[in-house]
Amino acid sequence: MDRRTFLALAGGAGAAAASAGLFRQWLEMTPAVHSPGRAEGHFLREGGALPAPGQVIETDIVILGSGIAGLSAAWKLGREGQRKVLMIDGPQPFGNAAGGHFGELAYPTGGYYLPLPSPESVHVRDILFDLGIIARDPYGEKPYYDERVILHGPAERVLFNGRWQEGLIPTDGVSAQERAEHARFFAEVERLRTLRGSDGQRAFVFPSVSSSRDPAFDPLDRITFKAWLDQQGYRSPTLLWYLNYCCRDDYGTRYDQVSAWAGLHYFASRGGQAANAGNGAWLTWPGGMQAVADKLAAASGVRRRPGSAVSLKRSGAGGVGVEALCFTLDGGVARSYLVRARKAICAMPLYVAARVVEDIGAYGFDPKRHTPSYAPWLVANFLMKDFPRELPHAPLAWDNVVCQEPGLGYVVSTHQDIRVTPPGKTVFSAYVALSDRTPAAARKWMMSASGAELVALAGADLASAYGWKFAACVERVEITLRGHAMAAPLPGFRSNAGLAALREADGPIVFAHADLSGFSVFEEAAWWGVQAALKVLK
Template sequence: MDRRSFLAAAGGTGLSALAGAAVFQQWQEVTPRVHYPGRAEGHYLRERGALPAPSNVIDTDVVILGSGIAGLAAAWQLNRDGHRGALMIDGPQPFGNAAGGHFGELAYPTGGHYLPLPSPESRHVREILFDLGIIVRDPYADKPHYDERYVLHGPEERLLFNGAWQDGFIPTEGVGEAELAEHRRFFAEVERLRALRGSDGRRIFVFPTTESSLDPAFDALDGITLKQWLDENGYTSPTLHWYLNYCCRDDYGTRYDKVSAWAGLHYYCSRWGQAANAGDGAWLTWPGGMAPVAEALAAKSGIRRQAGTAVSLKRRGAGVEALCFTLENGVARSYVVRARKAICAMPLYVAARVVESIREYGFDPKLHTPSYAPWMVANFLMKDFPAELPDAPLAWDNVVYQEPGLGYVVSTHQDIRVRPPEKTVFSAYVALSDRTPDEARKWMMKASADDLVALASADLKAAYGWKFAPCVERVDITLRGHAMAVPLPGFRANAGLKALRDADGPVVFAHADLSGFSVFEEAAWWGCRAAKKVIA
């Protein structure tokens, strides 16, 4: 990759412009490291065709294909239920969307970076967190007691709106009373829907979504977009629309005029977990995002792990056979895994190519494969903290009122109250929701280092101007072309997803894609379910 100078245009004229130019002249060149998880393996298979003959055969009782949260939860459940004969094939990137990295001792996320407090229905999440020591007491109580090191402390979040920082993400400063009244009306409706139960006695919106009410009276919400629902219910506030669009882009990678209204409302109405030692709606977070949780799950499960990516999975007699390969410096090596059962914990767009005769399970790839949103995470190693605006302390999550950026998270936030660090990492998230997913993926493949860093730093430049660049020491960018399944209208009626959820034989499936959208609670649910199937 060509070396480059990470320079932002200095705004203004006179002394401020001259100061900016002087800083840029002294700015060291930075070569961003760019990661494309899975791209090398995919290109190898497309361009070179057949793999070399397998070098060995591995026999095991259960093979788990994929090491994301679903695969890890399956491994954890197997161990919890006394099963020890399992092997995990990591896939192209260990831990998938829960992966992270390090700049020396400073950890950072390359995927998810927080977990909401689980509600009582998310019993499986509470069991996992209790086993990992994140919940320290009363895991099944209305308000469990959490390890305070992981409960997010303030200032939690702020929004740059009209040139000034304000607390929270929904604009309130300088917003008229009519708009504020709409804000209040929307959140009152959220409270009503949160407590609402269908004719079957179940809540309408819960995690896991399979426990949500099946009352057909609410099916109509999955037939329209969230924006349509807002319009139909008389919500016209531009700031409310911006906020709800931001939340859909943040959780689903796609705009609110594309996301199912059922999924859009689920974002708010399902998350009401409480804690004995934190306020309502608190979050759990770690400097490395969800990577420490993934690492702890892998360690707690005791799972035997093998590097490699599955190319094919087929039934063989009463069991299964998986062909896998590794790729190092352009050299491929293949091996075969034979097992009694396989847990396919891969995204469905991958499983559709790997699982032989997947149509026999009731899943037609052309009809049932979800749409996927691309995602970019850029981690900036900061050798100093850029100066903040007066009376605007740095928060954990910092968002700018613009698109397509999603703001930036401060990896050392939990440590600042203990000992302010000399360096930190700003993790900037971008959902390329300003274009179609196909257009975004094509752009990712062709974008130069300059293009990538310019987009990744847009929110940071908006927040700090030319003062941001001199504080940056290194940049690490992760591009995920198929980061998450998107819950488009009609996703809850996807017959192919239901067929894979119900599959029970030599091959069972476990991934958040089975729910139609990508969140920890859903991935963990399907992993635990799959483990119980293979044991039964």
């Protein structure tokens, strides 16, 4: 955002002098910038030499990666009584489920909510019941959830034509013809939600591998979501903006690039209900999914160790065991250690696994042909010493979205707090999917962008909502850059033979990551973690 745009948002020439001073204050914000995995990746890519291992660690099962897939594998192993398990955290503990703190205020640096699991997502219900998030009746039509984590109202609002309105799809000031298109699309979603293929399976479910494989649905994965919408005659600008926003929010990628099957799956796959919440409710925590990650790690009893794997290979007579060479990087100084185990669960993103697993091609995965495209993300957490004054018409909500791109809006960390009066401080977490440029261009920009440029992009939605007044309320800014945040489900992803091969791999090394499905959501990561645990328990 340039100075002229910012001042225009602030309310015109009459406020220019005050705006200019506060705009300079905005530019002078020096964010703390974190790029998980960047230093380790560049060290290896640039040929950094690792010293000989300073330690050899023996265990029965090693899990490489501590994201939701790795944690779900550890949870399942622990539930089955397996205690000889070691988890190597990777460059950032909990990966896309990580969070942080400003003192007592928690905030997310990755995922920040979980939809109510549908009946088919038994593995998610297992986990949530074991962790106490489902209080009772976990497998019933409407489980009873912990009241503290069910999203409180007001849940969401959208800033459209300078006015806030409830919900995320603009309706105020929208023509009757456009609203009719909204209704037509959501009626189609309801039809697709119960649609079954010739094999008897629902067309769109979690886990996605349980979705119908009826060939009649294959054409949906050959075209983009936008192409499908064009075919169906959807023209409403507000509907198309909303559908594009949803794809960017869940997949980090625009609707004119995402597979039509993935775009429809977003809407038609989930149908979770709760005894103590309305349909379509969400579960959320001040620190986002870090709260679930912490609970999974504690419930599993897994031993964890900092470090990143640089190689993973079979070892021993007949290749019946595994060896993982791991390292840490502290101030540019590398230290390595070797882990020997009977089994390894490779719970790393596939673009990493492709470089780490020795001869991964032997598993049927060709890195050049089968590695997914990855979407970059930016998450900025603004520690607020005061709440900025709101525009009228709809109150501050948990999720606050501005009808523009590339921002995804911002969530309020203290929204779930139950207080008589607002807290003295809060955290606004702003999300940006850099979908307005190619992934390669976005990663290049991330590498070179100054702190002021990062703050300006991260704060664009906040500036639209509050103008110059926002800068005066900010105390600190923490920005997390995720250059390969999530796999993007582009057309053809469902027929990716390399992903299918890794899903079936069974032996000393098994794989577990949402990438095996081709898109990154909790239900998929947890599914592959549990499946990997079942394989190594055999």
